[in-house]
Amino acid sequence: MSETYLELPLQFDGVKFKTTNLFDSIVKNVAAIISTPKGSVVCDPGFGTHQLSPDKPLTELGSIKEELAKTLMEAIEKNEPRLAKVSVKVHGGPKSDKSGMAPLQLEITADIVATGRVFKLEKKLSEDYYRTPFPGRLG
Structure with a gap:
């Protein structure tokens, strides 16, 4: 049986709520x-x-x-209870042009508690992760 999840943010404009699956949620x-x-x-x-800290040397x-x-x-384990063994x-x-930025790639793996299936996500951090006071946007 496949569970359906509501997509956030909810839109209260008379339209049906968007739904998504467990993995995408x-x-x-x-x-x-x-x-x-x-x-x-x-x-x-x-x-x-x-x-x-954006001022750490490469x-x-x-x-x-x-x-x-x-x-x-630690943050994923605390805030995403549907995942285990994160x-x-x-x-x-560093970039080959020595511009000082370090584009980093994240590889996140875990077990999905409800299904026992493996969750895997690969994301590149955008360069402004290191330059802005509130960094963290994903590229």
């Missing part, structure tokens, strides 16, 4: 978790992730990747 929630700075949601200050890229993976894993890997590095 989880993808949207994980994307929201990744792109929301922790403390920026008034009604749930614990929602989101700690944003990385020589510390290894520790930046580890910190990012740990932060994202694993986050961060790939990528």
Whole structure:
């Protein structure tokens, strides 16, 4: 039996609510978790992730990747109860043109609790993740 989920935000304009499936609902929630700075949601200050300091030198890229993976894993485990055994890997590095930006690729895997199926999401962080006071948008 396939469950149907309502797509957020709800539109109250007389039209039927948009629906989505379990996987797409989880993808949207994980994307929201990744792109929301922790403390920026008034009604749930614990929602989101700690944003990385944009002034870390690229020589510390290894520790930046580890910190990012740990932060994202903890936030997803806390805010997406439909996932278990969350694993986050961060790939990528400095651009070949030495512009100083480090486009990083996220690989998130987990088990979907309701179905036991594997959830896998690969997303590239946009470059402005490192430049803006409220970074985290996904590319």
